[in-house]
Amino acid sequence: MMTTNIKQMGSPLGARMVVNERDVDYFCGTSYYTLHGDPxxxxxxxxxxxxxxxxxxxxxxxxxxxxxxxxxxxxxxxxxxxxxxxxxxxxxxxxxxxxxxxxxxxxxxxxxxxxxxxxxxxxxxxxxxxxxxxxxxxxxxxxxxxxxxxxxxxxxxxxxxxxxxxxxxxxxxxxxxxxxxxxxxxxxxxxxxxxxxxxxxxxxxxxxxxxxxxxxxxxxxxxxxxxxxxxxxxxxxxxxxxxxxxxxxxxxxxxxxxxxxxxxxxxxxHPEMRMQLWDNVAFMRNGLRQLGVDVVDSPIPIVPVTDLSGVNLKQVQHDLEEKGIVVAHVPPRSYSDAPDKESLRIAIFSTHTREQIGKLLASLAKLL
Ligand SMILES: Cc1ncc(COP(=O)(O)O)c(C=O)c1O
The missing domain is CATH 3.40.640.10 (Type I PLP-dependent aspartate aminotransferase-like (Major domain))
Structure with missing residues (x-):
């Protein structure tokens, strides 16, 4: 059964894809090289x-x-x-x-x-x-x-x-x-x-x-x-x-x-795909640190944003979506390792362009 808050794919998975009939920059899930959508x-x-x-x-x-x-x-x-x-x-x-x-x-x-x-x-x-x-x-x-x-x-x-x-x-x-x-x-x-x-x-x-x-x-x-x-x-x-x-x-x-x-x-x-992924991850993590967000230095493409006092992260997710950027909101304790506080889960892919990550960072700079 479908509910209105479940997002529907309208294209193969990708860094740029169709979600709910709109082209978006996609930063969710686990397909870190977007190979699920690779021709x-x-x-x-x-x-x-x-x-x-x-x-x-x-x-x-x-x-x-x-x-x-x-x-x-x-x-x-x-x-x-x-x-x-x-x-x-x-x-x-x-x-x-x-x-x-x-x-x-x-x-x-x-x-x-x-x-x-x-x-x-x-x-x-x-x-x-x-x-x-x-x-x-x-x-x-x-x-x-x-x-x-x-x-x-x-x-x-x-x-x-x-x-x-x-x-x-x-x-x-x-x-x-x-x-x-x-x-x-x-x-x-x-x-x-x-x-x-x-x-x-x-x-x-x-x-x-x-x-x-x-x-x-x-x-x-x-x-x-x-x-x-x-x-x-x-x-x-x-x-x-x-x-x-x-x-x-x-x-x-x-x-x-x-x-x-x-x-x-x-x-x-193509081991260079891993290097590209790690480069993108470093770019995102460094960018977040410049915004004052506490993120560790790590090659992992799962980038959490959490514990920001006075910021409603559900609202941030919604506002990003209005700008055509999709990230996941994780309610407290909603998954096996989900923290006690709400968070955003941003997935970085090897196929994201610098422009896409830069746009996400610029949007977060205004919303956080
Ligand atoms: C840590 C972990 N283990 C196992 C699984 C299950 O893997 P699969 O989707 O291949 O069944 C997941 C799925 O998200 C996971 O996050």
């Missing part, structure tokens, strides 16, 4: 659908599904990967696959819903630690683990509303006294975006290793759809042994797989 991605989805049909409904793998796994393994430099219908299920797949390898889960209390649903499905004890707080994690590990029990630490790599990066290096240090301790991150907002090779938060924080795992998505930066869990053959064997998702759920449809494969191909072949 190459759209053509790949259409061609594959014509050639192989929709896809689900058979036990056979369509060539685009096979291609996604091969391209993902290449992108993440792993032996293989699991490709499933959603990133949401990826946390469940990963924590179930590893369930014989840990006793208790320690999770950042503002982690995504998919992280909590995933770890609850394992039936293990779950202890929360304070958001982004390695010291609290250390204390919780000390207080709760019995001798020889093995912990799994879990968190979003990058948080969806604030763009905060989890301090993974500190988490790995906190795990060192506990032999066999594991780290798993939901890296949906980081894969394709951060790290020199775009491999996500583990790469960015320099903690890639045998006991560190990620569950990502191809539904955001890569312009496709579906969960991606890169790993070595040992992890894939554990998936076959312990997880029913790959055999009990339909795979992504053929068009979505072909789009995802094309997104992986484009981001692999």
């Amino acid at each position: 190459r991605v759209i053509a790949a989805a259409c061609e594959a659908t014509r050639k192989y049909g929709m896809g689900p409904g058979t036990v056979m793998a369509s060539p685009p599904l096979v291609e996604v796994v091969a391209r993902a393994a290449c992108f993440f430099e792993t032996e293989s990967a699991q490709y499933i219908v959603s990133g949401y299920l990826g946390d469940m797949l990963l924590t179930q696959a590893l369930s014989n390898d840990y006793d208790m889960v320690f999770v950042d209390d503002s982690s995504h819903y998919s992280v909590f649903d995933g770890i609850r499905s394992t039936g293990k004890s779950v202890i929360t630690f304070c958001h982004l707080d390695p010291e609290d994690l250390r204390q919780k590990l000390r207080e709760n683990l019995k001798p020889r029990q093995i912990p799994l630490v879990m968190s979003d790599g990058v948080f969806p509303m604030t763009g905060a990066i989890a301090p993974l290096r500190e988490y790995v240090k906190a795990l060192t006294p506990f032999e066999g301790g594991l780290l798993c991150v939901d890296d949906s907002h980081a894969v394709g975006v951060i790290g020199e090779k775009g491999q996500g938060t583990l790469e960015y924080c320099g903690v890639q290793g045998d006991n560190c795992y990620l569950a990502g998505t191809l539904s955001k930066a890569f312009g496709g759809l579906g969960g991606i869990i890169p790993g070595n053959n040992g992890l894939m064997e554990k998936v076959s042994r312990n997880v029913r998702i790959p055999v009990g759920a339909s795979p992504p449809c053929t068009g979505a797989a072909a789009a995802s494969a094309m997104g992986l191909k484009i981001l692999s072949e």
Whole structure:
């Protein structure tokens, strides 16, 4: 059912697109390279659908599904990967696959819903630690683990509303006294975006290793759809042994797989797109700082504006929209990591022009 405040697309997604029958500058969502609207991605989805049909409904793998796994393994430099219908299920797949390898889960209390649903499905004890707080994690590990029990630490790599990066290096240090301790991150907002090779938060924080795992998505930066869990053959064997998702759920449809494969191909072949994204992000963050807004220096394209006394951010969002600029307003505590106070969530894309970002900054200068 439609309601009047739900925005309708009138064109493929892009930095400039049609929303509610108007051309606008678009600064929302998670398609950080706007690959969902890229003609190459759209053509790949259409061609594959014509050639192989929709896809689900058979036990056979369509060539685009096979291609996604091969391209993902290449992108993440792993032996293989699991490709499933959603990133949401990826946390469940990963924590179930590893369930014989840990006793208790320690999770950042503002982690995504998919992280909590995933770890609850394992039936293990779950202890929360304070958001982004390695010291609290250390204390919780000390207080709760019995001798020889093995912990799994879990968190979003990058948080969806604030763009905060989890301090993974500190988490790995906190795990060192506990032999066999594991780290798993939901890296949906980081894969394709951060790290020199775009491999996500583990790469960015320099903690890639045998006991560190990620569950990502191809539904955001890569312009496709579906969960991606890169790993070595040992992890894939554990998936076959312990997880029913790959055999009990339909795979992504053929068009979505072909789009995802094309997104992986484009981001692999064009690392300069990442540089362009980081440049745009730096331009936006510097611009906001010049307006007196407190934003951290970070390559993350999720730029939050929050906690400005005397400013009604819902009104700011509305006034921007009048000028043809669309940003998201996030009410307090309205999402897994949404802060206690209202905020604007501004998504920066590699395809935004300097003029578009400059116009947004100039408009904010008048409204904040
Ligand atoms: C942190 C996080 N994890 C998982 C998901 C789910 O990913 P998908 O849309 O691929 O199911 C989202 C979706 O927004 C997310 O923000």
